[in-house]
Amino acid sequence: MNTQDRCAEVREWLPDHVSARLDAERDRLVREHTEVCAECRAELELIGLLRESRPKAPAELADRVARAALGRRRPVRRPWWGLSAAAVAAVALGIGIASNEGRVTTTLQDDLAAEFEEGEFWVSDDGLLAGAPTLEELTDDELAALLDELVAESPGGQG
Amino acid sequence: MSEDRRDDAEGPDARLVERARAGDEAALTALVRRHSGVAFGVALSMTRDEDIAQDVVQDAFIKAFGALDGFRGDASFKSWLLTITANEARGALRKSRRRRETALADAPELVASGDDPAEAAVTASEAERARSRLAELPEKQRLSVALRVDEGLSFREIGEIIGSSEGAARVNYFHGIRRLRELMG
Numbered sequence: 611m612n613t614q615d616r617c618a619e620v621r622e623w624l625p626d627h628v629s630a631r632l633d634a635e636r637d638r639l640v641r642e643h644t645e646v647c648a649e650c651r652a653e654l655e656l657i658g659l660l661r662e663s664r665p666k667a668p669a670e671l672a673d674r675v676a677r678a679a680l681g682r683r684r685p686v687r688r689p690w691w692g693l694s695a696a697a698v699a700a701v702a703l704g705i706g707i708a709s710n711e712g713r714v715t716t717t718l719q720d721d722l723a724a725e726f727e728e729g730e731f732w733v734s735d736d737g738l739l740a741g742a743p744t745l746e747e748l749t750d751d752e753l754a755a756l757l758d759e760l761v762a763e764s765p766g767g768q769g
Numbered sequence: 770m771s772e773d774r775r776d777d778a779e780g781p782d783a784r785l786v787e788r789a790r791a792g793d794e795a796a797l798t799a800l801v802r803r804h805s806g807v808a809f810g811v812a813l814s815m816t817r818d819e820d821i822a823q824d825v826v827q828d829a830f831i832k833a834f835g836a837l838d839g840f841r842g843d844a845s846f847k848s849w850l851l852t853i854t855a856n857e858a859r860g861a862l863r864k865s866r867r868r869r870e871t872a873l874a875d876a877p878e879l880v881a882s883g884d885d886p887a888e889a890a891v892t893a894s895e896a897e898r899a900r901s902r903l904a905e906l907p908e909k910q911r912l913s914v915a916l917r918v919d920e921g922l923s924f925r926e927i928g929e930i931i932g933s934s935e936g937a938a939r940v941n942y943f944h945g946i947r948r949l950r951e952l953m954g
Binding site (some may be wrong): 620629663 | 794797798801802805806810813814819823826827830831834851879892893895896897898899900903914915919920921931946949950953
């Protein structure tokens with residue numbers, strides 16, 4: 611290989627040489643060539659300087675980005691009436707199943723209490739359950755009656 | 770050698786992407802930890818403003834994760850993410866009206882102190898000067914040099930990010946290096 615070809619080859623490898631990403635054989639060729647070629651040695655020095663001053667991301671950046679990106683996917687804390695229609699249906703169906711075993715009230719209260727406390731509700735994509743804010747006015751007994759109706763109307767329900 | 774085939778304890782990118790698509794938050798976090806540094810390098814090379822660069826990285830990840838279902842895997846995840854990052858950086862520059870000249874005028878002048886006897890300090894000074902001169906290059910040359918030297922990307926990957934062919938990325942890199950040598954005197 612003539613000197614010009616070797617220069618072209620070595621110059622391609624210089625960034626990987628300074629960052630120790632080059633395999634041993636090529637690394638040796640770079641070292642040997644830059645000892646005898648002033649042009650490539652000067653380029654190696656410049657790339658070494660650039661490598662030394664490469665920007666470093668702030669330490670907290672990854673955490674900040676991860677929080678922001680995951681925030682879009684996590685459940686949002688909402689007032690209890692922000693419960694999605696799907697979640698209401700799921701809870702109601704659960705009650706339906708449990709009611710066959712005679713544990714309606716306990717299961718309802720336990721499930722709701724636990725989920726409300728943890729705020730683990732996914733807001734539905736198409737907004738809140740229609741008319742949900744009016745549920746705020748209902749007593750526990752009225753709410754239980756409403757959920758019974760939902761169970762009765764659901765496929766496979768009791769109604 | 771600079772292909773994106775990382776395979777550490779969390780597995781290769783392709784596997785993480787697959788898990789992320791299924792809603793695995795640990796996989797999403799791993800992708801952020803793995804690539805936020807290089808994304809920051811790209812954003813900073815383009816915006817030359819650390820605060821804007823951080824915002825750009827955040828927006829790029831949010832956008833990438835939002836579009837993950839549409840990611841076909843023709844390019845590596847890293848190239849795809851960095852392309853989004855570069856586009857976000859361009860958008861951020863337009864929004865903030867920070868043209869290249871303004872950013873350069875705002876940039877602190879990095880000059881060797883001259884009275885520092887330590888050789889290491891002189892080298893550091895020269896390194897900062899080289900970085901400062903790099904900022905004076907046209908965008909494609911600047912990005913080609915930064916992505917090749919700082920991040921070890923291949924010319925094919927660089928081409929995808931700057932919107933050029935692999936050959937054009939190579940030419941931009943070598944022109945950039947030649948120009949830098951002239952600027953460094």
